[in-house]
Amino acid sequence: MMFYFSGAGNSYAVAKQIAESIKDEQIIPLARFEDLKQCEKAERIGLVFSCYDGNAPDIVLDFKNKLFNLIDKKNIYVFAVITA
Ligand SMILES: Cc1cc2nc3c(=O)[nH]c(=O)nc-3n(C[C@H](O)[C@H](O)[C@H](O)COP(=O)(O)O)c2cc1C
Structure with missing residues (x-):
């Protein structure tokens, strides 16, 4: 699963391109995501x-902290892409 946070749409466009190239990846708007348990x-x-x-x-940052607390010691690959 891949989350994005995007004000003007730049990070959304990047997330979409990555999702298309690594198939089966759903992109989820971070601001509207509530069920963190899904990440486990x-x-x-x-x-x-x-x-x-x-x-x-x-x-x-808030999401990352909650996520890392939840998936601590689980074998889940986490990556970040930052636009600037
Ligand atoms: C409040 C604010 C602070 C920003 N600070 C930086 C920064 O420190 N360095 C940088 O390279 N870009 C900075 N930017 C530019 C954004 O990172 C850049 O435009 C990004 O592509 C926006 O992505 P988005 O459309 O997905 O929100 C800032 C933009 C905003 C709105």
Whole structure:
């Protein structure tokens, strides 16, 4: 599963391109995702977002912290792509 956070659509476009090239990947808007428990079943989790003031946006950092707490020690591949 791949999550994106995108204000103007740049990160969305990148997420869409990646999803098309690594087939079977669904892209999910981070801002509207509520069921974090779903992530436990994933083999691979992607985060695509833009750089805000030299960092990730707060919503992404918050999600990342919750995600890492949930999947701690599970064998799940996590990757991030940052647009700037
Ligand atoms: C509040 C804000 C802060 C930003 N800070 C940076 C930054 O520190 N470095 C950078 O390279 N781009 C920065 N940008 C530009 C965005 O990262 C860039 O336009 C990105 O492609 C936007 O992606 P999106 O359309 O998916 O939101 C910033 C944009 C915004 C709105």
